[in-house]
Amino acid sequence: MEPNYSIEGLTVNLHITRKCNIRCDYCFAVYKKIPDLSIESWIEILKKLREAKVKKINFSGGEPLVYRGLEKLLKLSRRLEFKTSIVTNGILLSDDWLRDNIENIDIMAVSLDTGNESIQQSLNRGSGNYVTQTKRRFQEIRYWSKELNHPVYLKINTMVNRLNKEDNPLSILLELNPDRVKFLQFCVMEGENDKFAKKLSISEKEFQNYVERVRPSLEKSGITVVSETEEMLWSSYLILDPQGRFCDKRHGKNKFGYSLAKNSLSDSLGSLYSPTDIELIRKKMVERKGLYPL
Numbered sequence: 001m002e003p004n005y006s007i008e009g010l011t012v013n014l015h016i017t018r019k020c021n022i023r024c025d026y027c028f029a030v031y032k033k034i035p036d037l038s039i040e041s042w043i044e045i046l047k048k049l050r051e052a053k054v055k056k057i058n059f060s061g062g063e064p065l066v067y068r069g070l071e072k073l074l075k076l077s078r079r080l081e082f083k084t085s086i087v088t089n090g091i092l093l094s095d096d097w098l099r100d101n102i103e104n105i106d107i108m109a110v111s112l113d114t115g116n117e118s119i120q121q122s123l124n125r126g127s128g129n130y131v132t133q134t135k136r137r138f139q140e141i142r143y144w145s146k147e148l149n150h151p152v153y154l155k156i157n158t159m160v161n162r163l164n165k166e167d168n169p170l171s172i173l174l175e176l177n178p179d180r181v182k183f184l185q186f187c188v189m190e191g192e193n194d195k196f197a198k199k200l201s202i203s204e205k206e207f208q209n210y211v212e213r214v215r216p217s218l219e220k221s222g223i224t225v226v227s228e229t230e231e232m233l234w235s236s237y238l239i240l241d242p243q244g245r246f247c248d249k250r251h252g253k254n255k256f257g258y259s260l261a262k263n264s265l266s267d268s269l270g271s272l273y274s275p276t277d278i279e280l281i282r283k284k285m286v287e288r289k290g291l292y293p294l
């Protein structure tokens with residue numbers, strides 16, 4: 001009997017490209033080159049995920065706006081009635097892009113690690129005006145969301161590491177007032193960002209101290225706070241890499257299955273996971289509040 005792999009109701013993260021327009025030190029997604037799939041292959045993959053009753057598609061990367069064809073994939077995802085989200089550094093978002101695409105996006109997550117431009121720059125994120133630019137992006141997203149009468153759930157993703165662990169991000173976070181802030185503990189991925197391990201690593205205790213220092217004020221303002229330790233980050237996501245392969249990041253290493261572009265869902269999942277693994281991922285996804293009430 002075929003093993004039963006149910007991913008109904010879950011989120012699948014499409015890391016559609018490893019390319020990015022910037023090069024943050026802590027990134028664990030852009031250092032090893034993996035070629036991008038064609039748009040036609042991603043269309044096939046989206047159809048397979050629809051058949052599997054996946055609820056939400058998250059477009060990530062690298063920087064998803066670098067992938068030519070993202071707009072078409074967002075449009076198709078909307079037509080297939082997925083909930084959609086993107087994770088972006090925001091640099092390539094423009095007024096025109098937002099006007100043309102925002103109606104196909106339910107959740108926008110913008111990455112921001114601090115309100116302090118010099119800390120942000122020392123992480124090699126942007127060139128000294130990243131914070132200012134993020135503020136502008138938030139205004140533009142809100143403008144088009146209102147103009148087109150399309151609600152967008154706004155998120156900020158913050159990587160907590162040795163350079164920002166003593167920082168106080170409350171002023172910028174309260175000013176931007178997103179619906180949710182996700183704090184992630186910096187973690188080392190073998191062969192990707194390990195050369196920055198010494199510069200950026202923090203303990204789980206340091207991470208929790210940072211989160212608990214800022215959580216009460218954020219929650220008091222109605223902002224949902226979620227935090228992910230290294231362990232949670234590796235074990236609670238279903239990820240397809242730029243070749244459409246499920247990617248298991250547990251144990252700080254990338255392991256890849258067969259591409260969903262060329263294989264059935266059960267063959268693709270089964271080349272990497274057992275049905276029990278999938279149930280554990282589902283459980284952890286719920287624990288980290290990864291299933292949104294959308």
Ligand code: SF4
Pocket residue numbers: 020021022023024026027028029030061062063088089111125
């Ligand atoms: S913006 Fe994101 S994908 Fe690009 S280098 Fe930074 S962390 Fe990596």
